Every structure is written in structure tokens, then in C-alpha cells.
């Protein structure tokens with residue numbers, strides 16, 4: 195490449211007023227250039243501007259031209275650029291920012307850089323800046339140092355991305371819709387602002403937390419106690435221990451979970467709720483209580499309404515979602531105070547929630563951490579084709595043989611199947627237990643406790659445990675039955691890989707699961723995990739997939755003692771037309787069969803007796 199080529203490259207798209215001289219003696223500008231020169235000369239005003247522009251971009255020229263070693267400074271001076279630069283831009287630059295505007299601009303840029311670094315996206319007006327560390331809570335919002343100390347004592351050295359953005363928003367009284375990966379500390383993100391805003395014990399209730407299951411309600415309750423222990427923690431370091439304890443006891447917040455609302459306990463529950471500052475409940479229980487004639491609970495003082503696992507509440511059939519919306523409207527109407535604010539949290543985002551928030555929440559800030567509706571990056575995921583139901587059991591036993599690293603969570607689609615799998619594994623010598631909605635509350639609490647302390651290694655569960663439940667250090671999630679949707683998959687596998695810990699997830703599938711395979715394979719692919727290429731090219735059938743979300747498919751019994759092939763499958767019946775077995779009908783059938791068995795047994799006993807008497811007679 196000679197000097198002319200370099201020159202042409204550097205000045206591509208630009209026009210020159212004068213003949214270019216001296217770049218190299220042998221270079222003569224073309225006829226075209228002379229024509230341009232004449233044209234420009236007829237436009238004196240533009241030429242005037244051109245000099246100013248030249249001055250402004252001279253520096254740039256320096257930079258570009260400095261790459262050409264052969265050119266002298268005098269040669270550079272001969273270059274006058276008249277085109278290729280927008281005039282409007284120059285004017286903008288001329289307008290100098292006021293120092294305070296400049297400061298604001300810089301701060302904003304710094305904030306955006308900081309948010310990008312932590313994968314935070316926030317949409318809304320006047321968004322408070324994200325938190326750099328927990329001590330900022332004290333300097334910016336005057337939060338008691340004791341509370342910050344407690345947070346640190348809980349092992350939270352620095353805020354998680356959702357905490358960085360949600361905490362300042364809530365502390366500045368802004369309504370939010372927050373979406374952040376599973377296990378990323380959303381609970382603390384809504385609890386800490388509550389402790390600050392509510393201050394000391396006054397009763398009320400003044401904050402209401404709604405969540406989809408009793409288990410989750412109890413877990414939030416435990417986390418509330420842990421994080422609100424600030425005053426008592428402080429006591430341990432003060433000398434006048436008793437005095438401090440007395441003070442802390444009088445000032446600490448009261449929190450309660452709405453339990454079984456039996457007729458006999460109604461008044462008791464009412465009194466507890468009235469005394470509590472923070473009330474945690476499932477929407478059903480709360481609305482049931484509010485609808486009782488003999489109960490007078492005022493929700494007027496509620497300052498914050500938190501909805502955890504918000505998208506779950508809007509999920510399900512049209513009817514279920516409508517029911518929840520009605521319940522929510524009832525709760526909102528009950529919490530009628532002007533001061534009332536709403537914050538919604540979940541790991542997944544659905545249009546229904548976003549729409550509701552846009553219509554009902556003023557000045558909303560929408561916060562998203564990472565990619566929406568993506569699985570946590572901490573879990574390595576894989577799909578395993580098992581061929582048939584028997585193949586699944588075999589695959590699970592192989593996993594066990596290869597060496598399971600407890601604790602392990604195994605998800606199945608129904609209570610029935612949870613029982614069946616439990617029976618199977620019980621005799622395999624695995625330390626296993628089962629949890630589902632048919633077990634009593636005491637049994638469920640016991641199982642959860644045993645799993646937490648490590649006396650149960652493998653816990654078989656249904657969708658009941660799919661959301662929000664935080665078991666520390668779950669190493670493996672097995673989707674024994676394919677999840678009904680990608681959303682359910684994200685939540686299920688999110689029971690592993692929490693609070694920065696790595697985890698693993700295996701999802702079994704058979705031919706029956708092809709309907710949802712593509713959407714779930716896409717989630718795996720998005721997380722960078724390997725999936726068979728064909729799974730991403732399977733045809734979509736949205737209608738069938740939606741049906742799958744509402745009705746689990748029929749599956750063969752999990753029972754190695756029954757080697758019979760499935761009659762319905764042999765007859766080629768469409769699995770979507772087959773309704774899942776109703777628990778009652780199964781129970782009825784069992785009792786009927788048991789009845790037959792008893793009759794048959796009694797009959798045989800009678801025959802045997804007859805035979806014996808005959809024998810005796812013959813003897």
C-alpha cells in the first residue's frame with residue numbers, strides 16, 4: 195500500500211477545499227476533486243464554518259495521521275476537511291454544561307456502569323442509585339447500625355444484585371416489580387426495608403406478606419426472626435444486659451403467620467394478627483379470615499404489601515388467576531391507607547403480572563437482574579432420556595449407584611406418584627422421605643426439619659416445594675417427572691445453586707414429554723448447558739403445552755412389582771385425553787379391591803376350616 199492509498203483510506207468520505215499538495219509529489223488529485231473544489235468555493239458560508247470545524251477536529255486528525263510515519267507536520271496543515279462531520283454535533287458540544295449538571299451526568303453514567311456490572315436493569319422514573327455495600331444503608335437511609343451488624347452476622351458480606359437495587363427503591367417509598375434469579379436473596383431485599391420503615395412494635399398489622407404456600411410462609415417467618423434479631427444481638431455486647439434486653443423486647447417487631455383458621459381458634463388468630471407488625475399468609479387464608487362476620491381485623495395501617503412469587507399467584511387456569519386477582523383486589527381494598535405501597539418479587543416474569551402492576555401501581559420501578567426467565571447460572575443442568583417409566587426408575591437407581599451427594603430433591607408430578615416412588619426407594623436403603631399436600635402440617639414440618647438438619651438425604655416432593663423453599667446446600671435436583679412448564683423448571687432447579695453455591699440438575703424425559711421438551715431445552719441452552727440439537731428444533735404446540743400446564747399427563751405407576759404394560763398405552767389412547775387419576779377414585783378402587791381381597795381371604799379361610807373339620811371327621 196503506497197502513501198496515496200493510505201491517504202485515500204484516511205480521507206474516505208471527505209471532501210477537500212484546496213488541492214492536496216505535498217502529500218507526495220507524484221500524487222495528483224483527480225478531476226473529480228477539482229470539480230468538488232469549485233462547488234465548495236461557491237458556498238462561502240459553509241467554508242467559514244469549515245475552518246472552525248477544522249480547528250475542532252484537528253486533534254482527531256493528529257491521531258489518525260500520526261499512524262502515517264512518512265508525513266510531516268506541514269503536510270498535515272494542508273489538509274482541510276469540509277465534510278464528513280455533522281454540524282449539529284459541534285453546536286451541542288459548544289454548549290457547556292453547568293458544573294452541577296455535569297456532576298449529575300457523571301453520577302448517572304457511573305450508576306449505569308455499576309448496574310451493568312451487576313446485571314441490574316431498572317426501568318422507571320427517578321430510580322434511586324444502587325447500593326454499593328450494606329454500610330450505605332446507614333449513611334444514606336439512617337438505618338440502625340445494629341441492623342446492618344445483624345445482616346453481616348448472618349453471613350451477608352455484600353448485597354446481592356437484587357438487594358442493591360430493591361433496598362434503595364423500597365427505602366425511598368417506591369413500588370416495585372422485582373425479578374431476580376432463584377436463590378439470589380429476594381427475601382432479605384423486602385424484609386430489611388420493612389424493619390426500618392416499621393421501626394418499633396406497635397401492632398397493626400403494618401406490613402403484609404403474601405406467598406403461595408404455608409411452607410414458604412414459615413420460611414419467611416424464620417428469616418424475619420433471623421434478620422430482625424438486631425436489638426438482641428446488640429444486647430450481647432452491652433454490659434447492662436438485662437436492661438438492654440428489656441428495651442429490645444419492648445421495641446422489637448412482632449411477626450406472625452396466619453395458621454389454620456378453625457372456627458374455635460378464630461378469635462385467637464384475630465388477636466394475634468392485631469398485635470403483629472408483620473403478618474405473613476397465603477392469600478386464601480387471609481381472605482377467608484377477612485370474610486368472617488365475627489372477625490374485625492383492620493388493615494388500614496398496612497404500609498407495605500409484599501407479594502412473593504408474584505407470578506405464581508397469577509398462574510394456573512383462567513379461573514384460578516381470576517380468583518387470585520379478586521383476592522388481591524380485596525386485600526388492596528382492605529389495606530386502604532393512602533400510604534400503602536406494593537412490592538412484587540419473583541424469579542420469573544409473566545406478562546400477566548407486569549400488566550397488573552402497570553395498571554395498579556403508580557410510579558412503578560421494574561427491576562430485572564440478569565436475563566428474564568432464565569435458570570440460575572450456578573446449576574449445571576442436563577436432560578436424560580429414559581425411554582419409559584421403568585427406565586426412569588432404573589436411571590434413578592443408577593444415579594444412586596454412581597454415588598449421590600446429599601441433600602437431593604426429587605420432583606414428581608403428583609401426590610400419588612410421590613407416594614409410589616417413596617415406597618420403591620424405601621426398600622433401596624436410601625435415607626428417603628416424602629412431602630406432599632396430603633401429609634399433615636406436623637408431618638410436613640417434621641420432614642422439612644429432618645431434611646434441613648441432614649437426617650433425610652433424599653426428599654421426594656411435588657410442585658409444593660418447587661417455589662421459594664430455601665434448603666441450604668442442595669447438591670442435586672432430579673426432575674423425575676418432567677416439569678409442566680419452563681417456569682416450573684426454572685423454580686424447581688433453583689432449589690439447588692443458592693446463595694452462590696454450585697448445584698446440579700438432572701431432568702428425566704420420555705416420549706410422553708416431547709410437548710414441553712423444546713421450551714425446557716431452550717432454558718438449558720440459554721444457561722450454556724449442552725442439549726441434543728433435535729430438542730431445539732421440535733415443533734411448537736402451544737395449545738397442548740398450555741393444557742399440560744394445567745393437567746399433568748397420565749403416567750404408568752412407579753412400581754417394579756407390576757411388570758404389566760400399560761393397557762391404555764397399548765390401545766393407543768392420546769395421553770392428553772387421559773385425565774390424571776383422581777385421588778379419590780384411586781382410593782375408592784383400592785378400598786374396593788381391599789374389600790374383595792378380604793372377602794376372598796375370608797372365603798379361603800372358611801374353606802380351609804371346612805377342610806380341617808372334614809379331616810378331623812375322617813380322622
Ligand SMILES: Nc1ncnc2c1ncn2[C@@H]1O[C@H](COP(=O)(O)OP(=O)(O)OP(=O)(O)O)[C@@H](O)[C@H]1O
Nearest residue numbers: 350352353354376377378379380381541662664693
Ligand atoms: N447478601 C447475601 N449474601 C449471602 N447470602 C445471602 C444474601 N442474601 C440472602 N442470602 C442467602 O441466600 C439464600 C437464598 O435467599 P432467598 O431465599 O431470599 O432467595 P430468593 O431469591 O427468594 O429465591 P427464590 O426465588 O427461590 O425464592 C438464603 O439462604 C439467604 O440466607
